[in-house]
Amino acid sequence: MPANVETMAYVGTVPWHGQGKQVPPTVTAKEMIQAADLDWTVESRPARGTKSTVNSRGKIKFSRHELVRVPRPNRKEEEVVLGIVSDRYKPLQNTEAFNFFDPIVNRKTATYETAGALGNGERIWLMAQMPGAIKVVLGDECQKYLLLSNSHTGQGSVIVKFTAVRVVCQNTLLMAMQDGQSAFRVRHSAQMGKRLDEVGELIATANKIYEEAAKCFQKLVATPVKNQQMLEEYLAALFPMTESQKEHKTYPPKWEHVTELFDTIPDLQISGVKGTLWAAYNAVTRFEDYRVVKTENEANRLNRVWFGAGADLKLKALMEATRMAQNN
DSSP states (O other): OOOGEEEEEEEEEEEEOOEEEEEEETOOOOOOOOTTTTTOOEEEOOOOOOEEEETSSOOEEEEEEEEEOOTTSSOOOHHHEEEEOOOEEEEEEEEEHHHHHHEEEEEEEOOOEEEEETTTEEEEEEOOOEEEEEEETEEEEEEEEEEEEEEESSSOOOOEEEEEETTTEEEEEEOOOOTOOEEEOOSSSTTTHHHHHHHHHHHHHHHHHHHHHHHHHHHHHBBBOSSSSHHHHHHHHSSOOOOOHHHHHHOHHHHHHHHHHHHOOGSSTTTTTTTTTTHHHHHHHHHHOOOTTTOOOOOHHHHHHTHHHHHHHHOOOOOOHHHHHHHO
């Protein structure tokens, strides 16, 4: 289980963590599931040691259930308990997760890009690439993706994110939805099926979302960072100074790192990009995507960048840059 990326399949170039099995661009959902080794199931069972109760209809109920990864036939596998949930929790199987994207993939309006599992299967993900690209300025464009994530631990919802990857450096840009949220979330419950129908409707409107994102990105690239004070205002909103730093008038280290990227990274010096809020925003996202945390392996890094604190920071960076662009 290298880098804690248990299994993974991908289309195209080798991912940054160097793991996984390459598949052709024409891969089907079934082939992608098999290549990513995701053809296993999860069952909800009464947790060991949990006392049963009998309801008014005489049905036996258990308050706590275990989410168990079930060994596949003819495989040398053991059962793995992934999490503890209530009796209302409904697991979403990996094959069901792929059903979200099957309609648009089958209509050739998207292609599978990557899929995999982290740890023992606690989290699985699926990414599909939409056709076309967001052209920000000449020589700088972003590919469009839909990223689905599901947790088998009982913690968190099924998540569908709209995201883009800036081609020149492969940094991930997370887009805010129309309601200001970073993703579309569906709780694991009896109502999940109905909510998943809404996900299908959401995916159908993806082009409109990306058109709005293009306008946002183009507004950022059209807004110059006029002076050092404006850059510091932006960074202060993302990485607030401590009282000690204010007292001693010292800059947070993250300010210095992002500023160096803003001033020196070649792809941020492209004509039309250099010195803009688009460059400042990309300096932040690049910093977050590529920074090295000593206690973090590659899978934890992927989890941070796509689903955790890194994703939250990048969304905040986009919202703050957008606010500043509107006020300038």
